[in-house]
Every structure is written in structure tokens, then in C-alpha cells.
Amino acid sequence: MKLTRTARRQAAPAGISAVALALTLTACAGAGGGGNGDAAGQDGGPVELTLATVNNPQMKDMEELKSSFEEEHPDITVNFVQMEENDLRDAVTKDVATDGGQYDIVTVGSYEVPIWAGNGWLTDLTGDLESDADYDVDDLFEPVKDALTVEDSLYAVPFYGESSMLMYNKELLDEAGVTMPEHPTWQEVADIARQVDSDDVDGICLRGKPGWGEVFAPLTTVVNTFGGSWFDAEWNAQVDQPKFEEAVQFYVDLVEDAGPADPVSTGFTECLNNVSQGRSAMWVDATVAAGLLEDPESSEVAGKMGYAHAPVVETEESGWLWSWNLAIPETTQNRDAAVEFVKWATSKEYHQLVGTELGWSRVPPGARNSTYEVPEYEEAAASFAPITRDIMLAVNPEQPGVAPQSWTGIQYVTIPEFQDLGNQVSQDLADVFAGRSELGPVLDRAQDLAQDAGDAQK
Amino acid sequence: MTALMSAPTRRRPGRAPQTGQAGHRHRLAVSRALLWPALATSIVLTQIPFLLTIYYSLQSWNMLRPGDRGFTGLDNYVSVLRDGSFLSSLGATVAVTGTAVVVSTLLGMLFAVLLDRKFVGRGLARTLMITPFLVMPAAAALVWKWSILDASTGMANWGLGLLGLPPVAWNTELPMVTIILVLTWQYTPFVMLILLAGLQAQDKDVLEAAAVDGAGALRTFGEITLPHLRQYVEIAVLLASIMLLQVFDPIAIMTRGTGGTKTLSYLLYERAFVGLEVGEAAAYGVMTVLVTIVVASVALRTLFKVFSKEGIDR
DSSP states (O other): HHHHHHHHHHHHEEEEHHHHHHHHHHOOGOOOOOOOOOOOTTTTOOOOEEEEEEOHHHHHHHHHHHHHHHHSSSEEEEEEEEEEEHHHHHHHHHHHHHTOOOEEEEEEEHHHHHHHHTTOOOOOOHHHHHHHHTTTTGGGGGHHHHEEEEEEEEOOOOEEEEEEEEEEEEHHHHHHHOOOOOOBHHHHHHHHHHHOOOOBSSSBOOOOOTTTTTHHHHHHHHHTTTOOSSSSOOEEETTTHHHHHHHHHHHHHHHHSSSOOOOOOOOOHHHHHHHHTOOSEEEEETTHHHHHHHHHTTOOTTTEEEEOOOOOSSSSSSOEEEEEEEEBBBBBSOOOHHHHHHHHHHHHHHHHHHHHHHGGGGGOOBBGGEEEEEEEHHTTEEEEEEEHHHHHHHHTTTOSSOOOOOSSSSSOOSTTTTTHHHHHHHHHHHHHHHSSOOOEEEEEHHHHHHHHHHHHTT | HHHHHHHHHHHHHHOSSOOOOOHHHHHHHHHHHHHHHHHHHHHIIIIIIHHHHHHHHHHOTTTGGGGOOOEEEEHHHHHHHHHHHHHHHHHHHHHHHHHHHHHHHHHHHHHHHHHOOTTTTTTHHHHHHHHHHHOHHHHHHHHIIIISSSSSTTTHHHHHHHHTTOOHHHHHHHHHHHHHHHHHHHHHHHHHHHHHHHHHTTTTHHHHHHHTTTTHHHHHHHIIIIHHHHHHHHHHHHHHHHHHTOOOOOIIIITTTTTTTTTHHHHIIIIIIOOOOOHHHHHHHHHHHHHHHHHHHHHHHHHHHHHHTTTTOO
């Protein structure tokens, strides 16, 4: 049966290419898209809004409470699509980049908002918000608002926001006989960390896990305060400059001497575990972690933690700034209804609603000044709320470091190429943490990658 | 495609001499017509995305820069080849897949031989041995990451401590070993199953004859069992290699492509979903397809050789 054999031989490559194509499909991220916008509501009839959001607890609370909005607006219903952070970024980017029009409201991070607004993907909300006195747009946190503003127009409103700070285990520090100042320097923190570090307890937990949002969130703030930067104001890469190298070397050394044993597996979640089980004495990370450390159900250190400003070297402050925001894509067919919902979900009344319905500790933090004046909230979040607010108001996303920069943002560079750049450099850093590479060559390669990204901005 | 279609045609003289040409032709037309929807679907599902991928690979397109999209010719391929990531990823893929397959085969052989013997609780032992292969890859990676290899609470370091050995920071110091450990753990049962089937298909008379002739266990295994198992080993290695070539979950969850573990599938994911570089990712995709076709063609030819030796291709 020579025949069948020939047939099979020819069919085989076809079969293989089918398998290979499954692989390829992963590659053509842009090939999909093409959702259909819901055109209902243009003639004043009932409107169905689709909201894409990250599946964080605060957003789940919003979904739980949306019926209250729907009761006030009987002609509008809101459907929530909840996703993991990375899936959300991917799905929403694809939808807006290909004019899909699937979503009427999207949740976007402060990194994306200026980029997307520059691409003309988001609608300008300035007029809608300023014309409504009840909404009180001036009550929004100024630095967060700055990060969401492009050429004097506000393209998104913060749902909740965060900075970073130093969290420390008071018991462990007391045992070692050291006290933490309210505004520590990195040198002081490093000394304390090395002093407290023992076989059972790490002196400090710092992220080393590869990923632009993992290790480079804290590490970029360290670079800033050491006087380094990814780029100068003319988009020339600065990664191989002495200040940048000094900052990264300091970080790597501190991790080696007093940090987690397995830095390449340590990210936010791993540090949270270590600190909440009393296995790390200190931690510099997102302010939002404080609420989790103070939750007696999941944390063994509730009530034992102290909080200080993020450590500095050459700058006054070195906290970062991140917010999850609600924005309306240009492709929506239901802009008016979407604006109504966005205003409701970020209003003072919504914060009251969360407080009375679900408990005051669950109010979205870091978005509005007035939240921090509500007595119930002050009481529920007494140990960390005031310092969170102070730091968020003190940081400067327009110039977090020593030298002026041409983008708004602290722990990231607000250009499309940054996630790729940060990701690749963070992978090479893993070899430095492990002692397989020297820092110098890694930063030289990073300089080349950064220069390519910088050239794209010129 | 043509070969598939022409196969029945050439059979015609032998098959249907009595029924008459017209009736046969009609039946043939019907069978062909019935084949078309499936054929059309598979063409649409396989070839169109591939052509689209080639089209995208000729574009300069970062999804976050919609204004700069345009035709760039072969620029993406030039940067793919010049960047060095592709070659090093190819190397990582070969290293990860190769080592995991070899170790899985050796261990699989060992366990298959052990489980081929009769002992109390053999059924239970077999069921337990096969479980790792049934665990979802992502779940397996998480179990290894958190319960076994975690630097401070993991069982591996606890075990090392019992032996008086210092703890190991698995992901930081030994990323390759970490990935290969997880893959070996998952794929050893798969290889073992195939080899066990081979062992049980062995003719007991031959073994008895060997025993009568006075051959020891080792000699019997080396000169009778192993040659018999050769084809089973080939199939096991081939199938395991095909599955392991696509490995993604443990890398994404545990090492994130550090320390030489960035395989082609993880590299593709990074270019497309972290870099958002559609054009470049598509070029990587096309290159991967080409390499896969070459490798798989060679591999499949080997597979057919195995089948024909087994007398299946008759």
C-alpha cells in the first residue's frame, strides 16, 4: 500500500501545521477583536452598560452595590466583567486598540491612562465632572488627578489609589532594641535590617520577582531617591549611569544580606505572607498591604505593625503612586449613561454607601480627601490611613526623582515600551540576585534596550 | 490534500467492478461532497490564521501605538534573528525538553519494571504513580512553588534540613533544575504507563525459556526485554517531546523565564502580551512554526517507522 503511505506523508505536514498554528494563534494577539457595540439606548430607551474591571476586593464591592445605582437609574443596567490584572490589560487594550467597542466603562491603571488618552482612546471627562458641583472634582487627590490629566483634561477618575511605605513589625524591632524614625533614610533602614536579620527572621522583605510591575515597582522608587532615573528629560537612557547602578547595587546587596532567601520567587504576595506570619521584620511596599496586615483573620501581626514613610536618600519622599481608575472608551455608544455610573462609583455618596453597607475598612482608599475626614473611617483605619494620605499627598508624580523628567509617573515610565523594557531587565536582574551575572553587563544591556525605547519617544 | 482525495479513486478498479461505473461515480461524488464542509472548515481554521500571522509579521505594530502601524517588510524577522532571544530560547527549549524527557524515560522505565512485578497493593501503587500526570499543569506548578520548593516553608528544604543540609533557594539558584523537576514529576508517569503496557505485552514463554537457559535477571532484561521495549520507548519519547515542547505553565508561574528557562512558547507569550509587539510576536510565531514543522516532520517520520515495524502499516 504505497499509496496510503504517500497520502499520510503528505497529510502529516498539514497536521503539523495545524498544531503549529495553535502556537501561532498565541502570537497574533491582534487578530481577534471585533466585538459589537450595544447600540441600545441611543434613542433614549433602556441602556445596558458593560464594565471591564480587575477582580480586586474593592471592585467586587462595587458590583455588590451596583443595584443601588440601578434603583436610582431604572433605565440603566450595568454588567460587570471581572478579570485578573494581566488579562484585563490584554482584553481591554485589544478592544480599544482595534475599535472593538465591547466595553462602555473600563478600569485602567494610572500607567495606561496618559498613553491611552494620547492615542485618543478615552473620552475627556473634564466638562462632565466640573459642571456637577455635587461631584466635587477638587476633592479628588491632587497627585492622582495629575497622573490622570493630559494637557489639562481629565481622562479618568480614580476608584482607589495607593502609595508605598515602610511597614515594620514593632515587636521584632523592640526585641532588637531599635526604633524606627517616621521619615527613615535607606541607610538607616538597611542598618536596622542587617541588625534584625537572623536565621528565623528576614530583616526586610523586598520584591525580586521578575516582571515590570513586580521588582521594578519598588526598585524604581529606590533609583529615583538615589538620584538616578530611567531617562533624562530628552529621553536619553540613563540606566548605565552611576546613580542608577548605585541604587540597584544597594538593593541587591540589601536583599542578599537581610532579604528573603529566594528573591527571584518573592513578589507582593510572598512578602505579604512572610510579614503577616512574622517571618520578615520590615517591608517596603504598597500602602494597600496595611489593610491586609491589620486583618486579624489572615494576619498574625495585626496590631503589632508600625508604619513609616518610604525610605529616602536624596529626595524628600519616595513613595510611589498607583491608582485604579474608571474611564470611558471613545468607542462606547452609551457615553451619557456611562458618565452617570462613573460619577456614582467615585462619588462621596458611594464611599458612604460602602461604609454603611459593607463596613468602613472597605471604603476605597486613596481617591478622595473627604474620605479621610469621615470619623467612622478614621476610626476603622486609624493605624495606617493618616500616613497613607500624607504620603499620597506628598509624592510628586511629575518629578519623583532629583532631575526633571518628561513623563508623569513614579514607579514606571509612562511610555508603551516600558512594560517590555522593565520586564526584560528584571529577568536579567534575576541572574544578579543569584550571583550568575555581574550588575555592570546587565545594566549595559538594559541601557541599549532603554535607548531603543527612548528613541521611540523622540 | 490531493493525496487524500485521490486515494479512493485509485482503488476503483479493484473495488467496484460489478456495480457499474455510473453508480460508483455517483457514490463517489456524494462522499466527496460530504467531505467538503469538514475540509473547508479545517482550511479556514488552520490556513487563514496562519496567513494572517504572516501578514502581521510584515507589519510594524505595537498595540499601544496605533498611529505608527505600517508595512515594514522583513524588519521584524531581521530583529528576531539579530536579537538573539530566538536562538537562546530555542536552546532553552531543547535543554528543558531534552533533559526532562531523558530523565522521565529513565525513571519511567525503573517504575514500570518495578510495577510490572506482582506484589500486594500493586493496583493502588499504580493509581498513585499515575496521579501526577493527571494534575493540571498550572496546579502542579503552584503545588511545587508553594508547598515543595518554597524557601522558608517548603517541604524540600525541610527534608534537606533533616539530612543536615543547608536550605536551597530553588528559583534563585537553580531555576533550570526547578523546572525540570516539575516536568519530570509530571511526565514520568506518562512514560511509565506506555512502558508498562510494553512490558505486559511481552511474551511470557520467551522469558521462561531464558530462565530455563539459565540467564540472570539483568541479562534477560538487557538482551530480551529491552529490545522488545525499544519501540515503546520510541513512542513514549516522541509523545513526551511533542507535549513538552509546548511547556508554559511552570515557567510562567515559577521562574518567569529567568536562568535559561525561557522556552519558545514563553518567549512568544512575552512578545505578544507583555511587549504588545504584534508584528514582532507574529514573526517569532512564524519562525517557531517553521522550526516546529522541520522538527516534527523528522519526528513523525520516525513514528511511522515504528508503526511499520509493528506491522500496522499494511
